[in-house]
Amino acid sequence: xxxxxxxxxxxxxxxxxxxxxxxxxxxxxxxxxxxxxxxxxxxxxxxxxxxxxxxxxxxxxxxxxxxxxxxxxxxxxxxxxxxxxxxxxxxxxxxxxxxxxxxxxxxxxxxxxxxxxxxxxxxxxxxxxxxxxxxxxxxxxxxxxxxxxxxxxxxxxxxxxxxxx
Amino acid sequence: xxxxxxxxxxxxxxxxxxxxxxxxxxxxxxxxxxxxxxxxxxxxxxxxxxxxxxxxxxxxxxxxxxxxxxxxxxxxxxxxxxxxxxxxxxxxxxxxxxxxxxxxxxxxxxxxxxxxxxxxxxxxxxxxxxxxxxxxxxxxxxxxxxxxxxxxxxxxxxxxxxxxx
Numbered sequence: 001x002x003x004x005x006x007x008x009x010x011x012x013x014x015x016x017x018x019x020x021x022x023x024x025x026x027x028x029x030x031x032x033x034x035x036x037x038x039x040x041x042x043x044x045x046x047x048x049x050x051x052x053x054x055x056x057x058x059x060x061x062x063x064x065x066x067x068x069x070x071x072x073x074x075x076x077x078x079x080x081x082x083x084x085x086x087x088x089x090x091x092x093x094x095x096x097x098x099x100x101x102x103x104x105x106x107x108x109x110x111x112x113x114x115x116x117x118x119x120x121x122x123x124x125x126x127x128x129x130x131x132x133x134x135x136x137x138x139x140x141x142x143x144x145x146x147x148x149x150x151x152x153x154x155x156x157x158x159x160x161x162x163x164x165x
Numbered sequence: 166x167x168x169x170x171x172x173x174x175x176x177x178x179x180x181x182x183x184x185x186x187x188x189x190x191x192x193x194x195x196x197x198x199x200x201x202x203x204x205x206x207x208x209x210x211x212x213x214x215x216x217x218x219x220x221x222x223x224x225x226x227x228x229x230x231x232x233x234x235x236x237x238x239x240x241x242x243x244x245x246x247x248x249x250x251x252x253x254x255x256x257x258x259x260x261x262x263x264x265x266x267x268x269x270x271x272x273x274x275x276x277x278x279x280x281x282x283x284x285x286x287x288x289x290x291x292x293x294x295x296x297x298x299x300x301x302x303x304x305x306x307x308x309x310x311x312x313x314x315x316x317x318x319x320x321x322x323x324x325x326x327x328x329x330x
Contacts (some may be wrong), residue, residue, distance in 0.1 A: 003194035003218075003247045004314055010212030011325045018323025023205040025257065029168035032202070037219040037235055040188040043207065044215070047175030053168075054202040057222040059235040066231035069282050070202055070224035076270045077257045082168050092190065092242045105241045109306050117234055117306075141274050141282075149169055155190075158183025160176045 025078060027053045032074040034132070035086040036061040040155045046086070047160070054080060060093045060128070061086055062120045063135040072141050083146055085132045086160065088153040093121050125152050126163050133165035190243060192218045197239040199297070200251040201226040205320045211251070212325070219245060225258045225293070226251055227285045228300040237306050248311055250297045251325065253318040258286050290317050291328050298330035 031053040035041050041057075043049060054074045056067050063085065074080045096104065098121045106112055122128040129150040136148050150163040196218040200206055206222075208214060221235045228250065239245045261269065263286045271277055287293040294315040301313050315328045 002312065003196040004249055004312070006194070007196070007212045007217075007249065008325060008327075011210075011323075012212075014209055014212050015323035018210060020205075020321055020323075023320070025203060025205065025255065027204050029171070031168040031172070037197070037221045037239065038190060039192050039216045039219065040185075040190065042215040044179055045176075045183060047172045047177075047179050050207040050209070051204045052172075054204065055220070055222050056202045056224075057220050057235075058231050059221075059238040062231075064231040065280070065282075066223050066227075066229040069284060070222075072270060072278075072282060073224040073257060073266075073284065074202065076273055077260075077266075084169055084172065090190065092238060095242075101238075101242075105237060105306065108241055109310075111305055113237075113306050114304055115230070117230075117237060119234060119238065139279055140276055141270065141278050145274075147167065147169070155188070156185055158176075158180035158185075160173060162173075 023051050027078065027080055029053055030080050031082045031084065032056060032071055032080045033084045033086060034061055034063065034067050034071065036088055036091060038088060038091065041088060041153055045158055060091060060120050063132040068139055075142065075146055081146055083136065083148045085129060085136065085148065085150045086153050087125050087129050088155055089125060090155050091125065093119060094123060094125065097121055129163040130165050137165065188216050192243065192245055194218055195245050196247045196249065197221060197236055197245045198249045198251060199226055199228065199232050199236065201253055201256060203253060203256065206253060206318055210323055225256060225285050228297040233304055240307065240311055246311055248301065248313045250294060250301065250313065250315045251318050252290050252294050253320055254290060255320050256290065258284065259288060259290065262286055294328040295330055302330065
């Protein structure tokens with residue numbers, strides 16, 4: 001059975017216990033988290049419960065324009081006032097350079113992409129967190145309004161380690 | 166105490182039960198989910214367990230260039246072959262037009278943004294899901310390689326409802 005059909009069965013089952021009164025669109029901790037899509041990063045692993053925070057996730061946990069758009073919506077429309085940026089050890093984007101990634105995928109796809117893709121490959125996870133902090137802290141819709149801190153999630157131990165910007 | 170400090174305490178506590186052998190960077194269901202950052206959307210609400218899927222999340226669950234980058238990494242580097250696009254009812258992006266959002270935030274911030282922000286506001290959630298499906302299905306690094314289906318998560322009931330592209 002396709003994965004999606006199994007998800008739909010589980011959703012139907014779990015929805016029995018879903019009560020809209022238990023959840024609010026406004027994050028309980030007034031917190032937004034920008035992190036990687038990686039399977040090892042989850043609410044319980046980070047120390048969060050359902051409803052605590054907005055979760056913004058992409059490959060790497062990068063402060064792209066899209067992540068900034070989401071953080072602006074989170075702060076101005078839904079009242080968050082702290083941001084955690086979380087990258088992690090053993091990230092897929094650390095395993096090849098930008099051009100190696102591009103070459104590998106273009107070769108496997110057998111064609112160039114419709115539009116250029118920038119993968120945001122990186123080699124040093126601490127330096128990468130600092131780069132995301134710099135991007136967020138220099139956005140004039142965020143800089144002086146939201147507290148922004150950076151972390152590495154160590155997939156070996158499940159622990160968050162702070163990286164100062 | 167700042168929210169982030171409370172998260173760090175909870176993370177330290179939860180990491181006692183974290184075992185790296187329980188988790189893999191490759192999603193167990195070979196599934197990637199693109200959805201909204203909204204607090205009401207969680208793994209259990211959708212019908213997922215930790216490790217099942219890549220979670221790509223932004224304001225709205227929009228197939229931006231950044232989301233496409235993440236889905237490409239997910240498929241080519243980490244073996245996913247199905248994508249669920251999930252928007253939801255009562256989304257903050259449905260409550261104002263693009264220009265109303267821009268005006269409201271610029272007024273509150275007291276300054277224009279460093280660079281133009283496109284919020285991806287929408288009015289009709291089914292039509293919005295179909296638009297994201299079209300974007301993904303027309304990307305030539307995804308179109309003929311990955312099964313892509315679209316859904317609305319009904320925050321009133323916790324149920325997923327399929328939207329055909």
